[in-house]
Amino acid sequence: MIFIHYEVNCTSCKKTFKLFEGEEQYKQLKERKSRLFYCEGCKHKIRFDTIRNFFSYY
Template identity: 80%
Template sequence: MHYEVICTSCKRTFKLSEGEEQYKQYKERKSHLFYCENCKHKIRFDAIRNFFRNY
C-alpha cells in the first residue's frame, strides 16, 4: 500500500511506501511537510555543507 503526496519543496507528486517513516507520519497525521528523496538529499547536503562552513 502507498499514498501519493506532494513534495513540499519541488511540488512534484511522489509515493510514500508502507514502512517508511514519512508514511507513518502521514497515516497518523503528525506531519504536513513531506519531501521526495531528491529534496531530502539536497536538504541534508546543504545542512552538512553549512555546518562545516561555520568552522
C-alpha cells in the first residue's frame, strides 16, 4: 500500500516530519492556506500550554 505524504519542517522545533494524505495540515498545505506546520509533539505542547494559561487566570 502506497501512502502519499509530504515532508515538512516543524515551525517550532525545526525537525522534519511527514504529513499524510487525509490529515488537516496536509489539506492546508495542498490548498496553500498555511505555512506554519507543527509536529505532534509540538502541537500537544502548544495545546497543553494554552489550556494551562487559560485556567491560570481563574
